[in-house]
Amino acid sequence: GENVEQHPSTLSVQEGDSAVIKCTYSDSASNYFPWYKQELGKRPQLIIDIRSNVGEKKDQRIAVTLNKTAKHFSLHITETQPEDSAVYFCAATARGVNAGGTSYGKLTFGQGTILTVHP
């Protein structure tokens, strides 16, 4: 099955700096890579995702890059703000539709990164 490794486990930056979180995956069939932000006691929130047909995707201060050859993908947050402080999880899966017409492809999550942005 899929195995996702995430680094670093903790990341501390000053407000305004950039933050980068990296993940590697093992299954070359994986084609969908979402990133989730989770605040304490709350649900994971999808912040950005990338599919295997593109190498980079950007949404304002957040960007994700994907290197399929090396099987790694990264989250980049620029101009960090204190409200960016949270736990970030990467995930990977091979998405598709089976013969019965239902989706397959369970997410495998990384271990999480605790991001702290100091004012």
Next chain:
Amino acid sequence: GAVVSQHPSWVICKSGTSVKIECRSLDFQATTMFWYRQFPKQSLMLMATSNEGSKATYEQGVEKDKFLINHASLTLSTLTVTSAHPEDSSFYICSALAGLGYTDTQYFGPGTRLTVL
């Protein structure tokens, strides 16, 4: 984005009792839902995949007779923790797939904090 609700948000029960948690997709139909368990300061661990109208698929190590999953409609899946014990205390989160296949996206419910005394 799509909205997934979960009820209750928290529950405290005595050891040996059963607890039912509901997961609903509010503005979309979800043929596939997932149930996760998350211990403090840890990642999400998938317990089972729930497909509407069929039996759930459990992950290795998850007791299907203890964690009963029912996905009776396209908007509702339930998880019943039977004969709960203190070690079952955890944060249970469901998610639902919006869309189909390659373009679908997974949205999470707000979670249920279960405390077994």
